[in-house]
Amino acid sequence: MSKNNLDxxxxxxKALKEGWAYTWSTFxxxxxxxxxxxxxxxxxxxxxxxxxxxxxxxxxxxxxxxSGLIKSYLFEWRNNNPVYNSQFDLSAEMVINRAKVxxxxxxxxxxxGLCVYFKGHIGVYIGNGEVIEARGTKYGVVxxxxxxxxxxxxxxxxxxxxxxxxxxxxxxxxxxxxxxxVHIYETNIDNEDVDVTLGKEGKLEKxxxxxxxxxxxxxxxxxGFFNFDGSKEHLGLFIxxxxxxxxxxxxxxxxxxxxxxxxxIHYIQKDEDVKQLxxxxxxxxxxxxxxxxxxxxxxxxxxxxxxxxxxxxxTLLGQKKDGSFIFVVVDGRTPTNxxxxxxxxxxxxxxxxxxxxxxxxxxGSSEMIVDGKIKNNLPEGERYIGSAVIAYRTDIDNVKNxxxxxxxxxxxxxxxxxxxxxxxxxNKIGYxxxxxxxxxxxxxxxxxxxxxxxxxxVDGIVGNETSNAIDNALKTKDIDLERxxxxxxxKKIPNINDxxxxxxxxxxxxIGEGNVKADYVRELxxxxxxxxxxx
Numbered sequence: 001m002s003k004n005n006l007d008x009x010x011x012x013x014k015a016l017k018e019g020w021a022y023t024w025s026t027f028x029x030x031x032x033x034x035x036x037x038x039x040x041x042x043x044x045x046x047x048x049x050x051x052x053x054x055x056x057x058x059x060x061x062x063x064x065x066x067s068g069l070i071k072s073y074l075f076e077w078r079n080n081n082p083v084y085n086s087q088f089d090l091s092a093e094m095v096i097n098r099a100k101v102x103x104x105x106x107x108x109x110x111x112x113g114l115c116v117y118f119k120g121h122i123g124v125y126i127g128n129g130e131v132i133e134a135r136g137t138k139y140g141v142v143x144x145x146x147x148x149x150x151x152x153x154x155x156x157x158x159x160x161x162x163x164x165x166x167x168x169x170x171x172x173x174x175x176x177x178x179x180x181x182v183h184i185y186e187t188n189i190d191n192e193d194v195d196v197t198l199g200k201e202g203k204l205e206k207x208x209x210x211x212x213x214x215x216x217x218x219x220x221x222x223x224g225f226f227n228f229d230g231s232k233e234h235l236g237l238f239i240x241x242x243x244x245x246x247x248x249x250x251x252x253x254x255x256x257x258x259x260x261x262x263x264x265i266h267y268i269q270k271d272e273d274v275k276q277l278x279x280x281x282x283x284x285x286x287x288x289x290x291x292x293x294x295x296x297x298x299x300x301x302x303x304x305x306x307x308x309x310x311x312x313x314x315t316l317l318g319q320k321k322d323g324s325f326i327f328v329v330v331d332g333r334t335p336t337n338x339x340x341x342x343x344x345x346x347x348x349x350x351x352x353x354x355x356x357x358x359x360x361x362x363x364g365s366s367e368m369i370v371d372g373k374i375k376n377n378l379p380e381g382e383r384y385i386g387s388a389v390i391a392y393r394t395d396i397d398n399v400k401n402x403x404x405x406x407x408x409x410x411x412x413x414x415x416x417x418x419x420x421x422x423x424x425x426x427n428k429i430g431y432x433x434x435x436x437x438x439x440x441x442x443x444x445x446x447x448x449x450x451x452x453x454x455x456x457x458v459d460g461i462v463g464n465e466t467s468n469a470i471d472n473a474l475k476t477k478d479i480d481l482e483r484x485x486x487x488x489x490x491k492k493i494p495n496i497n498d499x500x501x502x503x504x505x506x507x508x509x510x511i512g513e514g515n516v517k518a519d520y521v522r523e524l525x526x527x528x529x530x531x532x533x534x535x
Contacts, residue, residue, distance in 0.1 A: 005113025236286015318357030
């Protein structure tokens, strides 16, 4: 999933708490002498006006300007610095002009993460009548009252998905909590289920190598604790499809997924209990401790593990009351990711709507893979582990490996000819993507924009509904061509009739007989017409 409004608010609160400064044309960089010199050369009037103040107050701090506060959220961060991305480099005016959902400030809804605007300035609404904004050089990032500032308009940022709560997140997404990146994958109860696996039994493997040949895997996370020498692939009970692959151990609690699609967190301490699970459970796995039980934070068994009180990378598994599963991996042990404790893990899973949730093996074992791509930070590299929890498709027959599934359901991280065709088709209806067969951030943003325009489910994933809508849009693309031809025919350009005939059908037929691609000429005509219509 793309960036969302709730995470934007958390980002702004972090900037406020850390006291980010304001310098013109910055977007999250630490202000150094060389950067300031560069800015002074590019923007002498804006920088020189406050030069002494900047030197005395802003050096060696994180700096943003008003739109830079939002850019610093949208840009990817590497080594504690934002990486510039021209796609998200929007001024305040560009944000309000490109927004599809907007209105006058008197009509602002109580939606967190909305952008608020007046000429030349932008801020972020955080709810309860409050705004966080990079107000100016002598203010920095501050919190202000909505009704005490001259805001004129509000809008949804064109590159941010707006949700009501974290329960609205589906598929893969990330949020920031407790100074850590939280990677989330939520299964779709209509076409996905969850299983556990040891991969190749008797052998530790990388998560990227663990698979199930008969399942169309969409996502997977590392499973339970194990012995590093490989003598045990899983510590605690491990039952899968009616087979007991490892016995119960009183050190661990058990997380069970029953045949009626419900889950339960419990201690298994008797052979009779195991017998019942072999009959009634899809699978059962030993876990470290509980996080959420019956919709409330419950840290049963956490006291057995000293590491539960410390901040580390974590792998968390839960189920919501509607039956969907939540996979979570929390980054840690890096300069920008502190990791989380057991208590914080519980709060994350509760916030994501889990009814039952447990903590699996964490630390260097924590890993999430979605559509074949590693999603989380691995400071120690990919570890050899014993078990995995997998999400897989239930609505695709006769598919033998994950790569074929990706071709049928395209999302961020997908690669191949299917993605090339998608990018080419999006370009034909007005987008400007590199046709490289890699479903990256720009392709995802284009898909989300398309879904918004056509009132589809906005998730950045190209399934049947979105694919059919793109096909229909391709069929109607000549409407734009006809409109462009009319604009051109009304312009007083020398020999215009020698260049263009005001009939789309003529152009299509004539081009089809020649050596020039029709789509290229269509786009050229439309672009020229738009330019002439604005001069």
